[in-house]
Amino acid sequence: xxxxxxxxxxxxxxxxxxxxxxxxxxxxxxxxxxxxxxxxxxxxxxxxxxxxxxxxxxxxxxxxxxxxxxxxxxxxxxxxxxxxxxxxxxxxxxxxxxxxxxxxxxxxxxxxxxxxxxxxxxxxxxxxxxxxxxxxxxxxxxxxxxxxxxxxxxxxxxxxxxxxxxxxxxxxxxxxxxxxxxxxxxxxxxxxxxxxxxxxxxxxxxxxxxxxxxxxxxxxxxxxxxxxxxxxxxxxxxxxxxxxxxxxxxxxxxxxxxxxxxxxxxxxxxxxxxxxxxxxxxxxxxxxxxxxxxxxxxxxxxxxxxxxxxxxxxxxxxxxxxxxxxxxxxxxxxxxxxxxx
Amino acid sequence: xxxxxxxxxxxxxxxxxxxxxxxxxxxxxxxxxxxxxxxxxxxxxxxxxxxxxxxxxxxxxxxxxxxxxxxxxxxxxxxxxxxxxxxxxxxxxxxxxxxxxxxxxxxxxxxxxxxxxxxxxxxxxxxxxxxxxxxxxxxxxxxxxxxxxxxxxxxxxxxxxxxxxxxxxxxxxxxxxxxxxxxxxxxxxxxxxxxxxxxxxxxxxxxxxxxxxxxxxxxxxxxxxxxxxxxxxxxxxxxxxxxxxxxxxxxxxxxxxxxxxxxxxxxxxxxxxxxxxxxxxxxxxxxxxxxxxxxxxxxxxxxxxxxxxxxxxxxxxxxxxxxxxxxxxxxxxxxxxxxxx
Numbered sequence: 001x002x003x004x005x006x007x008x009x010x011x012x013x014x015x016x017x018x019x020x021x022x023x024x025x026x027x028x029x030x031x032x033x034x035x036x037x038x039x040x041x042x043x044x045x046x047x048x049x050x051x052x053x054x055x056x057x058x059x060x061x062x063x064x065x066x067x068x069x070x071x072x073x074x075x076x077x078x079x080x081x082x083x084x085x086x087x088x089x090x091x092x093x094x095x096x097x098x099x100x101x102x103x104x105x106x107x108x109x110x111x112x113x114x115x116x117x118x119x120x121x122x123x124x125x126x127x128x129x130x131x132x133x134x135x136x137x138x139x140x141x142x143x144x145x146x147x148x149x150x151x152x153x154x155x156x157x158x159x160x161x162x163x164x165x166x167x168x169x170x171x172x173x174x175x176x177x178x179x180x181x182x183x184x185x186x187x188x189x190x191x192x193x194x195x196x197x198x199x200x201x202x203x204x205x206x207x208x209x210x211x212x213x214x215x216x217x218x219x220x221x222x223x224x225x226x227x228x229x230x231x232x233x234x235x236x237x238x239x240x241x242x243x244x245x246x247x248x249x250x251x252x253x254x255x256x257x258x259x260x261x262x263x264x265x266x267x268x269x270x271x272x273x274x275x276x277x278x279x280x281x282x283x284x285x286x287x288x289x290x291x292x293x294x295x296x297x298x299x300x301x302x303x304x305x306x307x308x309x310x311x312x313x314x315x316x317x318x319x320x321x322x323x324x325x326x327x328x329x330x331x332x333x334x335x336x337x338x339x340x341x
Numbered sequence: 342x343x344x345x346x347x348x349x350x351x352x353x354x355x356x357x358x359x360x361x362x363x364x365x366x367x368x369x370x371x372x373x374x375x376x377x378x379x380x381x382x383x384x385x386x387x388x389x390x391x392x393x394x395x396x397x398x399x400x401x402x403x404x405x406x407x408x409x410x411x412x413x414x415x416x417x418x419x420x421x422x423x424x425x426x427x428x429x430x431x432x433x434x435x436x437x438x439x440x441x442x443x444x445x446x447x448x449x450x451x452x453x454x455x456x457x458x459x460x461x462x463x464x465x466x467x468x469x470x471x472x473x474x475x476x477x478x479x480x481x482x483x484x485x486x487x488x489x490x491x492x493x494x495x496x497x498x499x500x501x502x503x504x505x506x507x508x509x510x511x512x513x514x515x516x517x518x519x520x521x522x523x524x525x526x527x528x529x530x531x532x533x534x535x536x537x538x539x540x541x542x543x544x545x546x547x548x549x550x551x552x553x554x555x556x557x558x559x560x561x562x563x564x565x566x567x568x569x570x571x572x573x574x575x576x577x578x579x580x581x582x583x584x585x586x587x588x589x590x591x592x593x594x595x596x597x598x599x600x601x602x603x604x605x606x607x608x609x610x611x612x613x614x615x616x617x618x619x620x621x622x623x624x625x626x627x628x629x630x631x632x633x634x635x636x637x638x639x640x641x642x643x644x645x646x647x648x649x650x651x652x653x654x655x656x657x658x659x660x661x662x663x664x665x666x667x668x669x670x671x672x673x674x675x676x677x678x679x680x681x682x
Contacts, residue, residue: 144527150491151527186485186492191544191579195568196537203532223575227536227568233604234564237630237641238532263574269610289578300578 001318002341003304004325004332005058007176007222007258007282008066008107012053013095014045021074024088028080038091046098053286055106061304063283067329069110069141070096071287073189075180078148082116082123089114089127097135105339108332109137110176115146117153121164128164132171138331140168142175142219144201149184149193156201157208165214172330174218174256177201190288198226202255206239206247211254218254218328220280224261224270232273248275256328258282259303259320262289264296267306276316280324281307342659343682344645345666345673346399348517348563348599348623349407349448353394354436355386362415365429369421379432387439394627396447402645404624408670410451410482411437412628414530416521419489423457423464430455430468438476446680449673450478451517456487458494462505469505473512479672481509483516483560485542490525490534497542498549506555513671515559515597518542531629539567543596547580547588552595559595559669561621565602565611573614589616597669599623600644600661603630605637608647617657621665622648 016039023036058066070092077085089112096109111131113124131137142164145151154160156177168175179197180189187193198221211217221228228235236247244250256278261267270279282303289300298305307320326333357380364377399407411433418426430453437450452472454465472478483505486492495501497518509516520538521530528534539562552558562569569576577588585591597619602608611620623644630641639646648661667674 151525153527155527184492186494186496186541186545188544188548188579191547191576192537192541195540195572195575196533199536199540199568200527200533203529204527206532207529224571227540227571230565230568230571230607230610231536231602231604233602233607233634233641234536234630235532236634236636237603237632238529240632241630261572261574262578263572263614265610265613266571266574269571269606272606273604289575289582291578291581293574293578295577300574 002065002322002336003063004281004322005063005066005283005285006220006280006325007260007284008054008068009071009284009287010068010096010099011071011287012049013071014041014049016041016045017091017095020091021088024084025080028084041095043098043102046095046102050099050103055103057285058106061302063304065105066107067110067138067325067332068096068099068107070112072141072178073181075112075141075143076148077115077143077146077180078117078183082114082119085116086114086127093127093131093135093137096137100136108335109135110139110141111135111137113140113142115143117147121161125164125167128167128171132173132331136335138329138335139173140175141178143179144177144197145179148180149182149187155204155208157204157210162213165217169214169216174220174328176220176222178222195223195226198223199228202226202228202235202251205251205255206235206244207242211251215253218256220256220258220328222258222260222282222284224259224266225257225274229257229270229273252278256280256324259307260284260288260301261303261306262300263293264306264309267303267310271310276319277324279320280328281321343406343663343677344404345622345663346404346407346624346626347561347621347666348601348625349395349409350412350625350628351409351437351440352412352628353390354412355382355390357382357386358432358436361432362429365425366421369425382436384439384443387436387443391440391444396444398626399447402643404645406446407448408451408479408666408673409437409440409448411453413482413519414522416453416482416484417489418456418484418487418521419458419524423455423460426457427455427468434468434472434476434478437478441477449676450476451480451482452476452478454481454483456484458488462502466505466508469508469512473514473672477676479670479676480514481516482519484520485518485538486520489521490523490528496545496549498545498551503554506558510555510557515561515669517561517563519563536564536567539564540569543567543569543576543592546592546596547576547585548583552592556594559597561597561599561669563599563601563623563625565600565607566598566615570598570611570614593619597621597665600648601625601629601642602647603641603644604634605647605650608644608651612651617660618665620661621669622662
């Protein structure tokens, strides 16, 4: 059995990548400055940044493969403008491709999108196509709030998103719903904005009829589904009050949760209330919560320990660690089969 | 032992109350209309609205007393202006007082505040004083986002809130942190905005140092603390990353969660990770989720069943049902003692 981590970010990209970003934003603020060229990063720099971090942790914790995307908090769709977002996104995705090329057994790519507040989502279609068709990526991260905490977009069920969803279905790739940093002082990024966005997206799916229009569209809601499993009774009850079908039919054919819940009781609850079919192993490594839990002596984000501690049958373990990921990301499945895995 | 429900709203106020609201908003929209007088509501109308709803359910479900406040979704601080909010708030609070006067054994009052976006919180101090000193209320509901889903205020740890917190401490009353309806199309009120606000407030407390400045300030975060208990490892880890003290010292001397979590696994988790000292029984009756859970045949919001199903000692049961509420709401304790309870 493969252990596939569906949620990893390149939070450790070599310094020149951030220097490019800084120069890019400086040139945006002051158009008299020269537009920066792309960062020059050597293969050795990339190797080092991965081997000492994600790859080391993958091996130490006993996983085989990470579905890997650019650093979520650095997508920063709310900074600069559409052209800035397009260039930054391209640079971030190209870097993921280089990681995958250097470590093809351990990483498969998922792309960031060049979203920008107020810009139609159609403008992200070309980059999705490039990443899937040219770079071999298997999915994307979709930001439901490119404004960075002001929530000025339409809900994900709004028809304005449909052109992008059509392309996702055509390419047969899922999206992880993932916001970026917060420029709203009320929302700490990883402590409030991320979790709120997960919860918000799920409730939008209850209110809407998105999966009637797109029966093959698939989303992963990270961080264990935000608040949803803890309030599973509330969501079942709200679906009923809103005269929606039961969640199993209305939402859960198309929505999946990862296991980025950083303590055993949370993981226990997740597996207690959510069908095993809808849970994908994920860790969120490296970054959101880096420390060691003094109550256990283990890293908070070593989520494999929590999953391993569950009493799952072999079939259930297979689903969570491998089978569900292969089903939700068919291009990952195809890639693995090509490799004989 | 008394069974005290710390979270009840007057969601069933007689029709003239809503008619007053409609007339008030009509006059705000068209100043040529006459400003409406307060609604004329008879004692019988109030009796009926309570006896058929909250009081019936209190009896059926075996609770003794509800800490009762105006309908949260109807506070609507984002609608109208400060004067509208002041008049509406006064009318809502006066109605709560009438309920308490008619059913003094079963209800004790908590007030809505006349918040309004951009208006200093000092302008809510007088209504808090009136409600506590003249109407005999024991606490208040504080809205961390009077904009109704746009989150344009400062975080609760910001010094702009301090004048209100000073008054809370002086009067020795806690606040339940409770948003109202959402005018942001992204956020369903009870399915996203409420839960997000709970999570957001908790994270603000981790980031800040509010309880160093106000060691006696007390907040109830409703809906079981939003996403917090499910992600308790994340919050412990983030506190550590942000170099804050452990949550038990830094936040949990001052913050309490209710039991408005509408299924057994959620309640189980809440009691597993949160100290019994910090949990107050609450139901959120009547309104947020009204239906019957087809999986159990019981009402989703009959939270007493879930708590009763826990294996708690008598001392623990006492804390959750009575003792913690008496400690967090000292004016409730004093009132009960006056009544010989």
